[in-house]
Amino acid sequence: MKILVGIKRVVDYNVRVRVKPDGTGVDIEGAKMSINPFDEIALEEALRIRESGLADEVVVVSVGSNECQQQLRTGLAMGADRAIQVDTGAALQPLGLARTFLKIIEKEQPGLVLLGKQAIDDDNSQTGQMLAALWDRPQATFASEVKLDGDTATVTREVDAGLETIEVDLPAVITVDLRLNEPRFVKLPDIMKAKRKPMDVIPLDDLGVSPDGVIEATGFAPPPARQKGIIVEDAAQLVAELKNRGLLA
């Protein structure tokens, strides 16, 4: 079985992003860029499935400009077998991305597609569900446990009320949550090896994907600031303050 893993290049989760003073966007120039942390967990899961003998190939896919090859190389260094960059200067929205992934799926015929449950830049949490819909296949979102057995996967999902379990037939799209696994660290020899692994570059135009119906961003603003707070000296003062403000009886 082949597993396809989506990888998005995003501003590193430790970077505190700020809105540009003129409100035209967020200032990410020179910021450290990384693999979206959820995508890293998706890749780790794919690698573990391959290492357990249930898959024989892991392919990482990213949609973006040449810069996203850095993140694909990191994916190869982690252990993916090969990479596909769908080359475009445009920042695709989830529907366009899902259509793009579908084209790659038609070509690659994976048994499983693993994606992060959301990207930490636009916080949309849409692409996996959209892909499953267009592909007319099952979706198992927010996975904290994945068990494969023949042609089915049993997936535990982190939902608001607790842990839900569903069973899906493969091929399927699974989007992963934080507690599915802890991604491995990349070792230096693996980085060297990754340079020799294959990386296909496919121009987005060759796939005939239409990125229509774009939701336009018309302005950016910093979030409203909270008023500066006070420091109290002890528990008694804290309780008095809360009672004062009518927050505790």
Added chain:
Amino acid sequence: MSKILIIAEHDSNTLNPATAKCASCATAIGGGCDVIVMGSGIGAVAAQAAAVEGVDKVIAVDAEHLAAPLAVNLAAEVVAAADAYSHVLGPSTTFGKDLMPRIAALLGVNQVSDIAAVTGERQFQRPIYAGNAIVDVQAPADAKVVATVRIASWPAAGNGGGAAVEERPASAAASEHTRYVGIKTAGGERPDLQTAARVVSGGRALGSEENFAMIYKLADLIEAGAGASRAAVDAGYCPNDMQVGQTGKIIAPDLYMAFGISGAIQHITGIKDAGTIVAVNKDADAPIFEVADIGLVDDLFKVIPELMELLG
């Protein structure tokens, strides 16, 4: 003029308050508003939805295969009903996050995630980058708007309404490729985090599952929901459904009390809309103090018992 369809979230007995929050968002958009309730044995839930103020009509689709909230089955029903509507709204809960993009893709549109404010019929504000920026977005004029409503940003509509309930048969058969197995809930008696007026949260500094019981005790004493930072959940001190933050629950209680939580930006984004934030941490430089309305620099193991005594 807009005609809005809201997807009801429920557990077969009770309508989730997120639905009444979506109704407030729909009122802000303007135009007519219907609610679709899907499930099995949903008479009570449909009646609750009919009482939500601002709702014109409730569509009740009752079928056995809709008993479990599987996105693949629910999306088919919503798409079948969507023709008559300009907007389809669902809550930004895990239920809505799972379901709405599937609907959007089947309708061939992009989705607006996490509507925090409405500035026009198709113009909204939503947070990005863990809430570090608010973006104004404009959905295309010639297509349906499919969106999730950021429930921490909206008050619940009142329940003095009296909409009619229209029953409809299911239009699609059960999916053959996706099966519901079950759900494991922590099953506590505490108020639900996403609607609680007060929330008491603990972080990694609690140190163990046993120590985390202090958080529950204090929460119970002041009738609060109990939350946690990602670090505390990852460490196994408490279940996943307690995680507050960018990738957990976004909450807006009147009072939020954080004990031993340092305040990573991913956590802060989940509590920014709280009325009053209280932080207790022995590290005076912890970033949580930057957003706290009331801070106390001290050891939580000393402060919590003192609070229990003062409030008990």
